Amino acid sequence: xxxIPILKIGSYLLVSIQVDMHDRLAMTLQDDLTEQIxxxxxxxxxxxxxxxxxxxxxxxxxxxxxxxMSRVLDAQTVLVGMQPAVAITLVELGMSLPGVRTAxxxxxxxxxxxxxxxxGDDGAGDGH
Amino acid sequence: xxxxxxxxxxxxxxANESEMLADWLKRQQQEGxxxxxxxxxxxxxxxxxxxxxxxxxxxxxxxxxPQWQDVYDMLAxxxxxxxxxxxxxxxxxxxxxxxxxxxxxxxxREFGSDSHGLVDAVWTASNVLDKLGLYTTEVHQKxxxxxxxxxxxxxxxxxxxxVELWDGILALPLIGTLDSSRTQVVMESLLERIVETSAKIxxxxxxxxxxxxxxxxxxxxxxxxxxxxxxxDCIISGIRPQxxxxxxxxxxxxxxxxxxxxxxxxxxxxxxxxxxxxTRTQTS
Numbered sequence: 001x002x003x004i005p006i007l008k009i010g011s012y013l014l015v016s017i018q019v020d021m022h023d024r025l026a027m028t029l030q031d032d033l034t035e036q037i038x039x040x041x042x043x044x045x046x047x048x049x050x051x052x053x054x055x056x057x058x059x060x061x062x063x064x065x066x067x068x069m070s071r072v073l074d075a076q077t078v079l080v081g082m083q084p085a086v087a088i089t090l091v092e093l094g095m096s097l098p099g100v101r102t103a104x105x106x107x108x109x110x111x112x113x114x115x116x117x118x119x120g121d122d123g124a125g126d127g128h
Numbered sequence: 129x130x131x132x133x134x135x136x137x138x139x140x141x142x143a144n145e146s147e148m149l150a151d152w153l154k155r156q157q158q159e160g161x162x163x164x165x166x167x168x169x170x171x172x173x174x175x176x177x178x179x180x181x182x183x184x185x186x187x188x189x190x191x192x193x194p195q196w197q198d199v200y201d202m203l204a205x206x207x208x209x210x211x212x213x214x215x216x217x218x219x220x221x222x223x224x225x226x227x228x229x230x231x232x233x234x235x236x237r238e239f240g241s242d243s244h245g246l247v248d249a250v251w252t253a254s255n256v257l258d259k260l261g262l263y264t265t266e267v268h269q270k271x272x273x274x275x276x277x278x279x280x281x282x283x284x285x286x287x288x289x290x291v292e293l294w295d296g297i298l299a300l301p302l303i304g305t306l307d308s309s310r311t312q313v314v315m316e317s318l319l320e321r322i323v324e325t326s327a328k329i330x331x332x333x334x335x336x337x338x339x340x341x342x343x344x345x346x347x348x349x350x351x352x353x354x355x356x357x358x359x360x361d362c363i364i365s366g367i368r369p370q371x372x373x374x375x376x377x378x379x380x381x382x383x384x385x386x387x388x389x390x391x392x393x394x395x396x397x398x399x400x401x402x403x404x405x406x407t408r409t410q411t412s
Contacts, residue, residue: 080359084319087354088312096353103359104326 004029006036012113013037013075014106016048021055026062033066037073044113045070048106050081060095067100076116077101080109133249134184140234141181148230149174155226159219172206172223203260207267211275220268224261228254288314290321297398298327298360299391303336311347315354322360329398330355333391335366345380352385361401363387365394 002025007014013036015029037045047063067077078101090097101116103109141148149170156169179199186195203224210220232250239246288310293299300318304310318330332348334340340348352362365388367375375382388394399406 079357082358084316084323084354084358087319087357088315090357091350091354097357102357104322104328105359108326108328108359 011043013042013045018051021059037075042075045077064097078109138184140238152230159222204267207264208271211268211271217265217268221261221265296327298330301333306344315351331363331394333366340371363394365391
């Protein structure tokens with residue numbers, strides 16, 4: 001079965017979505033990621049969606065859920081590299097994913113994770 | 129029957145060409161008033177008469193078919209030129225319609241007492257000239273519409289520049305009313321530039337937006353939300369006192385969006401966020 005690889009870098013997990021997400025895949029990712037966070041005691045999760053070009057409301061909600069679940073498991077989540085078209089679509093769908101941290105690229109995402117963890121922020125803030 | 133009328137009209141046209149040209153030009157001058165350009169009118173008129181006579185001889189007086197293509201091409205060219213020079217549609221169409229009187233005078237002389245033939249001939253000629261006249265108006269209108277469409281596009285592009293204030297700080301000065309289609313363009317160009325420049329902060333400057341109602345506010349919030357999803361923060365600046373009052377009266381919730389009264393304040397915040405400071409240099 002198709003799976004999205006979850007890479008461990010230090011105490012972070014990196015998920016790079018390179019294929020079009022379908023519902024089953026999104027659910028599998030959710031299961032895998034939560035398991036991995038607990039297993040490796042990850043402090044932060046970076047989800048790179050720069051190759052993702054199509055989203056629907058389900059995928060949008062799943063991304064939001066994944067972020068919320070990670071937070072419950074004490075791992076900060078940053079969504080990086082969203083395409084303009086995807087951002088516009090999500091906003092038009094009425095999903096502005098409040099409470100999810102975002103960054104322009106993996107570099108900035110890592111920096112954001114670092115500061116968030118240093119400050120011991122609970123992640124429910126405004127994403128700055 | 130109809131072919132003989134066609135031939136006779138064609139004959140009238142070719143036989144009296146120079147005389148008709150002079151008469152027609154005089155009428156154009158009367159109708160054209162200030163815009164009349166002797167040389168241009170003479171050239172176009174004689175060209176038209178030749179093409180018109182040729183079309184009748186080769187085809188029919190129906191005003192359709194491949195024989196008429198040259199006439200239509202010439203008229204299209206003429207109308208486009210005149211539309212560009214600011215002629216009104218009726219002034220453009222007057223070029224063709226002023227030929228009627230001239231042609232009918234000649235036809236009357238040609239047919240003499242044959243009133244049946246004269247009525248037929250006038251009817252056919254009138255028909256085809258009307259068709260041609262309407263065609264000039266049509267082309268004129270189309271040309272004007274092209275101009276309007278182009279200006280609209282230019283306005284749309286002009287009004288949404290995204291400027292880079294500093295490394296990683298973008299500004300989007302908005303001028304004019306924000307409607308749905310403009311918001312779309314604004315949003316797209318801002319997001320594209322955010323990707324291009326990897327900017328972390330975007331300042332939306334709305335001094336030039338005359339009114340902010342619930343719809344405009346919603347459009348602004350959408351733009352801010354989309355930019356945030358991509359990982360850039362937005363600051364809305366240039367909120368005039370009047371607009372602040374409207375926003376509150378309307379009960380618009382700007383949520384967590386940072387708002388500043390002036391662009392300078394917004395820029396200061398942006399610099400602070402980027403861990404930059406501006407200091408005065410020591411003067412000697």
